[in-house]
Structures are given as C-alpha cells and as structure tokens.
Amino acid sequence: MSKTHRPWSEIRARSKADPGKVAEYRREMERELTLAELRRARELTQTQLANSLETSQSGVSQIEKRTDLYVSTIRSYVEALGGRLELTAVFDDGVIPIKAFADLDEPVPA
Numbered sequence: 001m002s003k004t005h006r007p008w009s010e011i012r013a014r015s016k017a018d019p020g021k022v023a024e025y026r027r028e029m030e031r032e033l034t035l036a037e038l039r040r041a042r043e044l045t046q047t048q049l050a051n052s053l054e055t056s057q058s059g060v061s062q063i064e065k066r067t068d069l070y071v072s073t074i075r076s077y078v079e080a081l082g083g084r085l086e087l088t089a090v091f092d093d094g095v096i097p098i099k100a101f102a103d104l105d106e107p108v109p110a
Contacts, residue, residue, distance in 0.1 A: 008041055036064040042081045052080035
C-alpha cells in the first residue's frame, strides 16, 4: 500500500466537508485494495457477493484469502461487484493493455 492509503471510515468521516475529495480518495483507495477490501469498499458482504457468484459465503472467503488465483476467478469476482476486469503490463516506458484476457468467454480460434 502507498503512503496515501486511508481507511474508508476516515474518508467517509470527511465526506460532509468535501464530497469531491471523498470521490478522489475513494478512487485512489480502490487502486490498491485486496479483493476483500474492494468488496467492503463497494459495500457488499461476503454473503451478498456469494449470491451473485452462485457460491457460498465460505467460498468467497476462500477466494479472498488465496494468493494465487485464476484470471477467470478474479474476473467473475470483479463482475459480481459490478465492475470489469482489465489487465495491463506496466513498463518503465509505458503501459500496455493485455487483450488476450479481454474475451475469456469466447472460444480460441483453432
């Protein structure tokens, strides 16, 4: 985590003062989250997410604890949160989107 990481509770407490800053902090925070932190930032419980993923609460817990996941698992998790997974390769001289994973549901041509 970077030095700019702030707990969501701190950001929410500041929301009465400057809603624009809260949105900015939330975007920053969501760039550096574990799956569990991302789920909590999206204000979902493991049980709610489990329903979307058609699994159990313990299944979501297991996903959140694992350190090595399939791209398809992460993609399903993010989509269940209402998002879209995008993969990029980051180099000193630029960022390159990885398109090989863009359409995981489509068959690979023979």
